[in-house]
Amino acid sequence: MKGYQSRRRKASGNRKRRPRGGGPAVLPDELVAAVVGQSSEDLCQAGLDALARQGARVLLEAGMEAEVAEFLGRLRYERGGTPTGYRNGHRRRRLTCGSGSLEVRLPKVTGAPEPFERKTLRAYERTSPMIQEVMPLLYAEGLSTRDFERALGPFWQEAGLSRSSVSRANQQLYEAFDAWRRRDLSQLRVLYLFLDGYNERVRFGSKDKEGVLVAHAILADGSRELLAVALGPKESTEAWKAVLDDLKARGLRAPALVISDGAPGLIAAIRAAWPEVQRQRCIAHKIWNVLARVPRRLHGEVERDLKKVFYAPCLDEAKAAVAAFLAKWGERLPTACENFATDLEDCLTFYRFPEAHWKRIRTSNVLERAFKEVGRRTRVVGRFPTERSALVLIWASIEQDRLRWRGVKMTADLLEAAETATEELSREPLVIECARKYLDAA
Numbered sequence: 001m002k003g004y005q006s007r008r009r010k011a012s013g014n015r016k017r018r019p020r021g022g023g024p025a026v027l028p029d030e031l032v033a034a035v036v037g038q039s040s041e042d043l044c045q046a047g048l049d050a051l052a053r054q055g056a057r058v059l060l061e062a063g064m065e066a067e068v069a070e071f072l073g074r075l076r077y078e079r080g081g082t083p084t085g086y087r088n089g090h091r092r093r094r095l096t097c098g099s100g101s102l103e104v105r106l107p108k109v110t111g112a113p114e115p116f117e118r119k120t121l122r123a124y125e126r127t128s129p130m131i132q133e134v135m136p137l138l139y140a141e142g143l144s145t146r147d148f149e150r151a152l153g154p155f156w157q158e159a160g161l162s163r164s165s166v167s168r169a170n171q172q173l174y175e176a177f178d179a180w181r182r183r184d185l186s187q188l189r190v191l192y193l194f195l196d197g198y199n200e201r202v203r204f205g206s207k208d209k210e211g212v213l214v215a216h217a218i219l220a221d222g223s224r225e226l227l228a229v230a231l232g233p234k235e236s237t238e239a240w241k242a243v244l245d246d247l248k249a250r251g252l253r254a255p256a257l258v259i260s261d262g263a264p265g266l267i268a269a270i271r272a273a274w275p276e277v278q279r280q281r282c283i284a285h286k287i288w289n290v291l292a293r294v295p296r297r298l299h300g301e302v303e304r305d306l307k308k309v310f311y312a313p314c315l316d317e318a319k320a321a322v323a324a325f326l327a328k329w330g331e332r333l334p335t336a337c338e339n340f341a342t343d344l345e346d347c348l349t350f351y352r353f354p355e356a357h358w359k360r361i362r363t364s365n366v367l368e369r370a371f372k373e374v375g376r377r378t379r380v381v382g383r384f385p386t387e388r389s390a391l392v393l394i395w396a397s398i399e400q401d402r403l404r405w406r407g408v409k410m411t412a413d414l415l416e417a418a419e420t421a422t423e424e425l426s427r428e429p430l431v432i433e434c435a436r437k438y439l440d441a442a
Contacts, residue, residue, distance in 0.1 A: 061104055064118055068107045071116050085112030177392045186251025189220035191418055193255035195266060196367040197235045211235040212394055213243050214367055222410030226402050229395045231387055240269035256422045259364050261285040278425045281346040283310040284363045293336040315351035323434045338442050341435040349430060352421045354414045370401045
């Protein structure tokens with residue numbers, strides 16, 4: 001018995017095993033060459049992108065042939081019945097897709113009572129929707145129209161992209177910006193409004209800098225929202241008033257607190273738009289302004305004393321730190337101390353609001369970081385032909401950066417505390433007596 005089983009195993013081992021499914025394990029080269037126009041060896045050497053392009057071509061052509069068969073009511077070479085049209089060869093079109101450039105054959109139909117319209121590949125379509133979606137993102141990253149073909153030409157090979165195709169793709173970015181700048185703001189409940197600007201050379205044919213004015217907010221749910229991006233003559237009062245008037249015209253209600261730097265034009269515009277709203281002056285700008293009036297050898301010591309004021313655990317300790325700072329440096333650094341004492345109450349307003357929000361509302365640094373990124377991208381593009389083109393890139397850059405901004409913790413108790421702080425500040429404005437006495441004596 002054992003000898004019989006051994007002979008059976010030996011005999012079965014000598015048989016040639018057939019692959020599962022009864023067919024060959026791989027496609028023969030003849031079939032691969034007939035379908036994609038290249039041998040399997042050539043495809044393997046060309047790489048995965050070439051294989052993807054050829055696969056896309058085969059699928060597109062098969063889909064279009066199926067559409068023709070459905071339109072005519074018969075398969076290729078099929079006869080019988082009354083013909084409703086005829087196949088009339090092919091014409092070629094070069095396409096750009098995610099894996100590069102490829103050429104497809106478009107079937108032609110003649111003699112039909114109505115024109116044949118493809119759904120697989122529509123008339124004049126030469127770029128895949130994925131590429132169309134990527135272009136505006138690249139533009140927002142700082143690639144100019146000329147950079148597209150230079151940077152991506154090797155990837156797209158001989159197809160390339162014309163300026164008109166890039167412009168058409170970026171049109172959706174322009175349309176999104178136009179819709180955003182006109183949107184209704186009446187449903188937004190803004191708790192903290194941040195206003196800041198910086199100067200940038202943006203217009204073609206001009207060396208003058210213009211103010212890029214930006215407004216964004218922390219809403220009552222703790223999230224952040226970009227509200228306005230505009231150009232103005234170097235942050236003038238009139239330019240900022242135009243921005244705030246536009247926000248109000250679109251339904252924006254008065255916020256609980258406005259955070260800004262100490263630019264006189266901006267402060268005047270805020271007071272004109274919302275005389276009753278409390279203001280928090282950015283402490284980072286305040287520290288920079290004071291240190292600009294201090295000898296470099298004293299920067300470290302003075303900065304540590306300033307941080308005792310602006311990073312104290314409570315308002316009372318901050319007031320004590322103010323008195324200590326003026327007592328220590330008042331005679332040695334009178335110009336710096338005068339700058340420090342000016343508008344100091346506005347720098348300490350945040351102490352009256354919930355402590356959980358202090359870190360986010362005592363500076364406008366989130367916009368300062370965004371401005372650096374905007375500057376990097378606008379330098380790549382250079383001058384802009386129109387104001388709208390400049391605003392679109394600036395808006396897209398800041399909006400992309402905004403997605404990384406952190407909001408604030410918000411609960412019903414914190415929201416109520418913030419609203420209560422606003423009411424209390426209206427009744428009892430913050431006063432730093434020692435700072436006012438110093439200014440009176442100066």
